[in-house]
Structure formats: C-alpha cells, structure tokens
Amino acid sequence: MTDAKNDIPPRILDEARALRSELRRHARLYYQEARPEIGDVEYDRLFWQLQKLEDTYPALDSPDSPTKRIGAPPQDKFKTVDHVAPLLSLDSSEKAEDFIRFDERVRKALGAGVESRYILEPKLDGASIELVYESGVLARAVTRGNGQQGEDVTENIRTIPTVPLRLLTETRPAPELLALRGEVLMYISDFADFNARLAASGAEPYASPRNSAAGSIRQLDSRVTASRKLDVLVYDVLAVTGVAFESDRAGVEAIREWGFRVPERIRTTTTVDEVLAYHADYNARRDDLDFEIDGIVIKLDDLAARRAMGATSHHPRWAMAMKFAPRQEITVIEKIDIQVGRTGVLTPVAWLRPVVVGGVTVSRASLHNRDELRRKDLREGDTVRIQRAGDVIPQVVEVVEHPRDRAEPFEMPSRCPVCESEVYQEGPRTICPNRFGCPAQLKARIIHFGSRSGLDIEGLGEETANLLVDQGLVSQLGELFDLTPSQLVEFEGFGQTSADALVDAIDSKRSPDLKRFLVALGIPEVGVTVARALAEHFGSFSNVRTASSKALVEIDGIGPR
Structure with a gap:
C-alpha cells in the first residue's frame, strides 16, 4: 500500500480521476436526468474498480469520491454546529383570508406601483437540512435543530445518491461558499416497503415518512442511512459568495444547474387568484403524490425586497405557508x-x-x-x-x-x-403546586432541558429522564452535571460507551449560551424571544437571577404578568 500521494504512479492518478468523473456522470444521468446510459452491473463494476484503487492507495482518499456513498464507520455522537444562515420557520394558516392579508402587507411594504411577484412551491413534509459547499465540494450537512444550530450529519447525507458530493460546473461555476436548504424525503411507496421489513424483523416501525427520514439521517452508523431509500430536494439558497441573484427563481435555476433535484411545479405569479388556484390544485392532487406535503409555500420572489422586509425571530415577513385542512x-x-x-x-x-x-x-x-x-x-x-x-x-x-x-x-x-x-x-x-418535589414535573423539566429547543443534549430523552428520576440519580436539574458513567452502566440500556457519551454530552453544556440556558430552564412565559431580550439586557445569569420586578418590566416585550 502507498501512503503518500506523490508516490502514486501517474497512471493510477489518471485512472482514479477518470473513474470518478465517469461515475459522477452516470449518477447524474440516473438520479437527476432519469436517462441512464449503463445498467447496474456496469456501474457496480466501475464503482468497485475505483474502491479497489482507493483501498490500495489510501492517499487517493477524497471527501467527494463516489465511494463515500456506501457509508463510514460509526460515530460516537453528532457534533452541534452553527448554521451559515438561520433556518427559520414560516408563518402559516389554512385560511385564504390570512393569505389575502399577507398579500396586502407585502404590497404595502413594497409601495405603490411595485409588483408583488411570488414564487410558489409545495411545502414538503420531510426533514429539513442545510448543505454547505466549499469550493464546490460538500463540506458539511446540518439538521435544522433549533434554527440557529443543528447536528452535523455529513457522513449520512453523503450516502444519499441525489446529493452531489461535488457541484456540477458545466453551465455555472462553483462559488467559494454555498449554503443551501433542502428537505430529506422518504417516498411513501418506499416507506411502506421499509416499514414492512422492519415489522418482519421484529423492529418497531416508524410512524410516518417524515419520521423515517429524520430518523435515517440521525443514525450514528452511516451505513444504516446508506441502506435506506432517501431523496433530497433543494429549494433555497441560504448564502453564497461571489454570486448575486436578483430573484428566488434565479436561485432555484442555479440550484438545478449545480446538480440538485428541486421540488416539482415551482411557479411564479402576481395575483391572489393564481396563488389560491395553485393551493387548490395541490390539495386535490395531494393523495396521489408519492411524497408528503402539508400545504404550499408562498415567497416574495424579489430578493432585495425580502431584505427590506426582514424577519421576526421566528419567521420571515416576506413568506408564509398556506396549509391544507387536517385529515x-x-x-x-x-x-x-x-x-x-x-x-x-x-x-x-x-x-x-x-x-x-x-x-x-x-x-x-x-x-x-x-x-x-x-x-x-x-x-x-x-x-x-x-x-x-x-x-x-x-x-x-x-x-x-x-x-x-x-x-x-x-x-x-x-x-x-x-x-x-x-x-x-x-x-x-x-395545577400541582409541588414544583420541586413532583417526580413527573422533574422528568418533564429534564426532557425539556436536554431538548433541541433547550441545551440540545444528545441522549437525554424521555427514557433516560425516567430512569434518572426513578432510580434517584437526579432530584434537581443541577444534579445532571454530577452524573458519572459508573452510575449509569449499572442500568439496562447503558453500556460503557453510551454512558460515557451521555456524561460527555451533559458536561459539554457547562458553559452554555445564556439565551439557550434561559429557555432550557423552562421558566413560565420565557420562550426564545423573551430569553433573547433578557440575555441582551442583563448579560449574565447572575444579573437575571437578581433582577427586580421593576427592572424586568422595563424590558421591551416583558409585562407585569
């Protein structure tokens, strides 16, 4: 075996380069363009030929190699990373009159004589994902998490065939940095087959295609993700350097040219009636689709106008989702x-x-x-x-x-x-008044403390919270930080690795962001917006804790209640 790239014979370098190029081309023809030129047997032959070269010459290893599709060795846990740009939620409603009011607000913000052009797309019901490319190569993939941070699931996303490991540059150059938002889906037909196999093996089936997609990309062993049929549809440019788009539609076209699949039937319109007709058409076709949607997304197409309208802490002011009536x-x-x-x-x-x-x-x-x-x-x-x-x-x-x-x-x-x-x-x-002595309240607070909206502690879910309280290991939130692996390994469900991982995950949150810590404490009436206001005003937890009622009500957004 050869370790240094300089020691690899030139013909081997050329052969590996040619195989990668050919495999990428055939993958694009099969997954993006639905016009394959070779069969599975021939594709597999090229794939294993490249894999044999990479095994023989480890210095050939590359993060964008097609062989990365089969998965990597298991991880101990996922890292939490910041998003390049916030992944906000959307304001939503099932009522046409709410969209009409939204349209009136948009037209008023744009000013007289300015056309409000909307881009319309189906609201996909899958697992939201951020894809980040550096110099054209997939650098990381991050779950939505709390919108500001998410879990790094790059190794899992690499295994999904419709995600380019390297951007196509035939018609458009790759920017130095590109962050995209998309949705990981498991199609309904594949979900039915997948659940049938789980049931046959005695495993617990997933409740919905959305849950199966979310669960599949959060596997610590990416080979498990690789074994499942997943797709990714990309619909939004979150951030890009060296390229300026004037409209969302132009961004979607660039996404397509870089080699991604995009949602079907994306449209632009300037009238309320056409938006409502688009919604009605998708609602009528909803049960015939092979993927889950729960409405349509309506976004202002002009990107400069979007920037002018801005966003709240929860949702952009220039977009909304028009939901379907519940089944x-x-x-x-x-x-x-x-x-x-x-x-x-x-x-x-x-x-x-x-x-x-x-x-x-x-x-x-x-x-x-x-x-x-x-x-x-x-x-x-x-x-x-x-x-x-x-x-x-x-x-x-x-x-x-x-x-x-x-x-x-x-x-x-x-x-x-x-x-x-x-x-x-x-x-x-x-209401039960026993706030600090009721085991049920403590369990629920622990679950909230470790949730994604709280401190996002991997492994601190309902089952673990029940065990910690029932076994007397935790009687108040602060005692979570006193847990040791030796305490946990005595109980069913914990081995040494999982016990170490939970204690490490908790220990990593000893110095959390103040805003997130305030949310995690579960103080009544303190959500993300109030927590941010408190953190910005007081700067430290000790200042918050000792603040008087008078000081609190002086903060914008906090009243006497």
Whole structure:
C-alpha cells in the first residue's frame, strides 16, 4: 500500500480521476436526468474498480469520491454546529383570508406601483437540512435543530445518491461558499416497503415518512442511512459568495444547474387568484403524490425586497405557508388519563384505539383542560372524530356517537396522580403546586432541558429522564452535571460507551449560551424571544437571577404578568 500521494504512479492518478468523473456522470444521468446510459452491473463494476484503487492507495482518499456513498464507520455522537444562515420557520394558516392579508402587507411594504411577484412551491413534509459547499465540494450537512444550530450529519447525507458530493460546473461555476436548504424525503411507496421489513424483523416501525427520514439521517452508523431509500430536494439558497441573484427563481435555476433535484411545479405569479388556484390544485392532487406535503409555500420572489422586509425571530415577513385542512378519521376513546407537565399543569389525555391519520398512527391525543373536556363532553367509550392539527398534533374534534350505556363524565382529580399533592385551579387549568418535589414535573423539566429547543443534549430523552428520576440519580436539574458513567452502566440500556457519551454530552453544556440556558430552564412565559431580550439586557445569569420586578418590566416585550 502507498501512503503518500506523490508516490502514486501517474497512471493510477489518471485512472482514479477518470473513474470518478465517469461515475459522477452516470449518477447524474440516473438520479437527476432519469436517462441512464449503463445498467447496474456496469456501474457496480466501475464503482468497485475505483474502491479497489482507493483501498490500495489510501492517499487517493477524497471527501467527494463516489465511494463515500456506501457509508463510514460509526460515530460516537453528532457534533452541534452553527448554521451559515438561520433556518427559520414560516408563518402559516389554512385560511385564504390570512393569505389575502399577507398579500396586502407585502404590497404595502413594497409601495405603490411595485409588483408583488411570488414564487410558489409545495411545502414538503420531510426533514429539513442545510448543505454547505466549499469550493464546490460538500463540506458539511446540518439538521435544522433549533434554527440557529443543528447536528452535523455529513457522513449520512453523503450516502444519499441525489446529493452531489461535488457541484456540477458545466453551465455555472462553483462559488467559494454555498449554503443551501433542502428537505430529506422518504417516498411513501418506499416507506411502506421499509416499514414492512422492519415489522418482519421484529423492529418497531416508524410512524410516518417524515419520521423515517429524520430518523435515517440521525443514525450514528452511516451505513444504516446508506441502506435506506432517501431523496433530497433543494429549494433555497441560504448564502453564497461571489454570486448575486436578483430573484428566488434565479436561485432555484442555479440550484438545478449545480446538480440538485428541486421540488416539482415551482411557479411564479402576481395575483391572489393564481396563488389560491395553485393551493387548490395541490390539495386535490395531494393523495396521489408519492411524497408528503402539508400545504404550499408562498415567497416574495424579489430578493432585495425580502431584505427590506426582514424577519421576526421566528419567521420571515416576506413568506408564509398556506396549509391544507387536517385529515380526519374516526376512532374510539378507550381511556382518559392524566399527564403532569413540567410546569405542574394536569392535562387530560385520551388513549385512542389506534388509527392511521394522514400516514401516521395515532393512539393518544391531548384533551387540553377540564373546560375543553366538558365543552366537547368527551367520555371513555365514545366514538370520536380526530384530526392532526397542521398534520402534526392529534386533536379530538367531536363526539360522533356514544354507547347507550355511556360512561360517566371524567372528573379531574383533587390530588396530583404522581406526588399526591392537593391541586389548585387557575382558570381552566388544574395545577400541582409541588414544583420541586413532583417526580413527573422533574422528568418533564429534564426532557425539556436536554431538548433541541433547550441545551440540545444528545441522549437525554424521555427514557433516560425516567430512569434518572426513578432510580434517584437526579432530584434537581443541577444534579445532571454530577452524573458519572459508573452510575449509569449499572442500568439496562447503558453500556460503557453510551454512558460515557451521555456524561460527555451533559458536561459539554457547562458553559452554555445564556439565551439557550434561559429557555432550557423552562421558566413560565420565557420562550426564545423573551430569553433573547433578557440575555441582551442583563448579560449574565447572575444579573437575571437578581433582577427586580421593576427592572424586568422595563424590558421591551416583558409585562407585569
């Protein structure tokens, strides 16, 4: 074997270069242009020929080699990295009148006589991803995370055949830096086959194509990702150096020329009626598509106008999503139970006879509070209509029918079902006051603390939180930082590697960003916007902790409540 590139014979360098070029060309013809010139056997022969050269001459290794598609050795954990540009959410609505008001705001912002041209595209329901290219080569791929930071899943994304490892430059040169946003999808037909194989092997199937796509790109072993049928559609230029686009449409065309697949039927229009017709057409075709969408995206096409309109901390002012009405199904409430949240609120929850709603199996739904429960008169044994709000959150809409011998109305308990503290009423809510002694509240706070919106601690999920509290390892949030691997390895589900990984993940958050730390603490009424205002005003946690009520209410966005 030869380690130094200078020691590799020139004919070998030329052969490797030619094989890579040929494999990239055939991959593009197959995946992007759907006009293959060779069959699988011939492609595999070229692939293994290149792999044999790279095994013999390790100095030939290159991050953009087609052989990277088969996956790399397993990682211990994912790194958290900053996005090149924020991956914001979109303001959304199912109502046409809300879009009309959005259009009026846009026209007012643009000024009289300026045309509001929109670019329209389907709202893909997959796993959002940022792709970053440096000098034309894929440098990293990052999950959306909290919009500011995400997980580095580059090795997994390299295995997806429709993601160029090197940009095409036949019609457009590669910029020094290019950051793109796209969606990782598993097609519905592939999802059905994938779940059937999981079930046959005794594994737990995924609930939806979206979940399977998100789960597939978060595998520590990229060879697992490589074994699954995934696609990536790219639709947005987040950042680019050396190139200036005047419109989003021009950016989409550049994305296509650089070798990416883009969503089908992207359109531009200047009229409200055409936007509504586009929405109605996709809604009518929705069940015939082989991929999940939950609406359409409407964006101002002019990029200079976008910059002038700006964004909130949550969403751009120049774009919105027009959602579809939720899919609905009929099922039965088998049991009503109580869930205690991190702020002590007792929430009635309906356990449902499992039913598939829009491709997702639903077996439970929040009933919100005692007033909602009484208003809808929901009882155990009732046949009910359910929907997934925004095609995400299960909701019980109404009672369809009930048995003749109907169950008694459900009554909220007078004591917390977990810690047995006497509860109190606050408006429609029922609350357990035992904030620091109720195990259910502590578990929920730990889950929130480690969530992506909190400190984003890998491995600190529901199962781990339950174990830490039930086994007496953690009785308050601060004790998370005292955990040792030797404590964890005693319990089922933890080996030495996973115990080390969790303790390291927690330890890495000892000096977090103040804004994220404030969100992670789960203080009532303190979300991202309020946390940012507090962090910018006070500068340190000690200053926040000792601030008076008077000092707090002087901050913009914080009132006396």
